[in-house]
Amino acid sequence: MAEPIRVVVTGAAGQIAYSLLYMIARGEVFGSDQPLILHLLDIPPMVGVLEGVVMELADCALPLLRQVIPTTDPSVGFKDVSAAFLVGAMPRKEGMERKDLLSANVKIFKAQGQAIENFAKKDIKVLVVGNPANTNAFVCANYAPSIPRENFSAMTRLDQNRATSQIATKLGVPISAVKNIIIWGNHSSTQYPDAGQGKVVINGETKSVADAVNDNAYLQGAFVETVQKRGAAVISARKMSSAMSAAKAACDHMHDWWNGTAPGTFVSMGVCSDGSYNSPKDVIFSFPVVIENKQWKIVQGLNLSDAAKAKLNITAKELQEEKDEALSVLDLSSNL
Numbered sequence: 001m002a003e004p005i006r007v008v009v010t011g012a013a014g015q016i017a018y019s020l021l022y023m024i025a026r027g028e029v030f031g032s033d034q035p036l037i038l039h040l041l042d043i044p045p046m047v048g049v050l051e052g053v054v055m056e057l058a059d060c061a062l063p064l065l066r067q068v069i070p071t072t073d074p075s076v077g078f079k080d081v082s083a084a085f086l087v088g089a090m091p092r093k094e095g096m097e098r099k100d101l102l103s104a105n106v107k108i109f110k111a112q113g114q115a116i117e118n119f120a121k122k123d124i125k126v127l128v129v130g131n132p133a134n135t136n137a138f139v140c141a142n143y144a145p146s147i148p149r150e151n152f153s154a155m156t157r158l159d160q161n162r163a164t165s166q167i168a169t170k171l172g173v174p175i176s177a178v179k180n181i182i183i184w185g186n187h188s189s190t191q192y193p194d195a196g197q198g199k200v201v202i203n204g205e206t207k208s209v210a211d212a213v214n215d216n217a218y219l220q221g222a223f224v225e226t227v228q229k230r231g232a233a234v235i236s237a238r239k240m241s242s243a244m245s246a247a248k249a250a251c252d253h254m255h256d257w258w259n260g261t262a263p264g265t266f267v268s269m270g271v272c273s274d275g276s277y278n279s280p281k282d283v284i285f286s287f288p289v290v291i292e293n294k295q296w297k298i299v300q301g302l303n304l305s306d307a308a309k310a311k312l313n314i315t316a317k318e319l320q321e322e323k324d325e326a327l328s329v330l331d332l333s334s335n336l
């Protein structure tokens with residue numbers, strides 16, 4: 001069997017981590033033959049809860065789990081880790097937008113970027129879940145200059161899963177029959193969920209989602225809005241933000257990064273923009289990507305309608321504004 005790898009989950013005493021830790025420790029992300037040492041990072045007031053999580057992980061009797069290291073010290077939390085799930089951050093409440101969390105949460109990602117720079121493995125893969133996820137990932141990457149920028153990503157997989165599920169339900173097919181639904185831009189209500197490149201298998205035949213749905217008003221209207229507002233709908237119903245589905249999406253994201261995407265399939269990830277599709281460079285923008293050998297590549301050459309391009313501009317503008325606000329909260333000039 002392989003040597004164990006070290007994986008950190010921040011916010012380890014929180015609600016997303018409660019589902020996520022079990023999925024990771026079962027082998028659903030790094031494989032059923034990859035032993036793990038889990039680092040559980042949270043803040044001092046949560047030490048008691050963290051102890052309970054450690055007890056429960058032990059009581060799960062999971063064969064791949066070689067050691068669990070609970071800590072409130074980032075130098076321990078990030079020491080020699082190969083993969084990081086940065087979940088720990090304040091969640092929004094009803095009536096808030098995710099960017100309202102920016103001033104509280106951005107400082108967490110500065111400190112964690114610095115800890116990654118100083119203590120993690122140089123080929124670490126970092127997934128930022130804590131909101132506002134794209135801008136937090138931007139901040140984190142900038143405080144870890146010795147780690148390649150492409151090793152930092154933000155989670156829009158939950159949006160992709162939500163969008164795929166909406167289309168599968170609309171067509172009355174299983175989720176596995178639908179692929180290549182894209183999330184463009186920010187993990188926020190300006191994101192553009194795009195079914196325009198989607199494919200679906202119906203009765204053994206592969207069709208475009210657009211042809212199968214045959215309802216452009218739905219694809220440009222109710223579908224987009226439902227996905228954009230799904231996080232708020234969950235908060236309104238649960239009085240807490242999504243957790244089980246967020247944990248599943250985090251596993252999907254890291255699983256595909258680690259293991260690659262299937263031929264002909266792409267997934268959405270928030271990654272450092274190179275200006276593709278007229279997006280602003282150097283913000284963390286969600287694109288369709290394919291992954292091989294743990295390296296993602298933005299899918300190029302997709303045809304976008306003028307309406308789609310206009311939607312990309314809206315979410316790009318928001319990301320640029322968030323970046324500027326983050327820089328001002330951190331009291332930095334624009335040389336980042």
Ligand SMILES: NC(=O)c1ccc[n+]([C@@H]2O[C@H](COP(=O)([O-])OP(=O)(O)OC[C@H]3O[C@@H](n4cnc5c(N)ncnc54)[C@H](O)[C@@H]3O)[C@@H](O)[C@H]2O)c1
Nearest residue numbers: 011013014015016042088089090091129130131155158246
């Ligand atoms: N990107 C997405 O799709 C997505 C989906 C769901 C939730 N989220 C975001 O994920 C974050 C966590 O959500 P949750 O429901 O688990 O929240 P939660 O409040 O249940 O848990 C957050 C945990 O983070 C800890 N924490 C705070 N500061 C920390 C720090 N500096 N270091 C380590 N841990 C720290 C808290 O003590 C707490 O235990 C929120 O920002 C939420 O908005 C993102």
Ligand SMILES: O=C(O)C[C@H](O)C(=O)O
Nearest residue numbers: 092098131231232241242
């Ligand atoms: O909506 C939120 O604030 C939580 C999360 O980002 C989500 O999309 O469910």
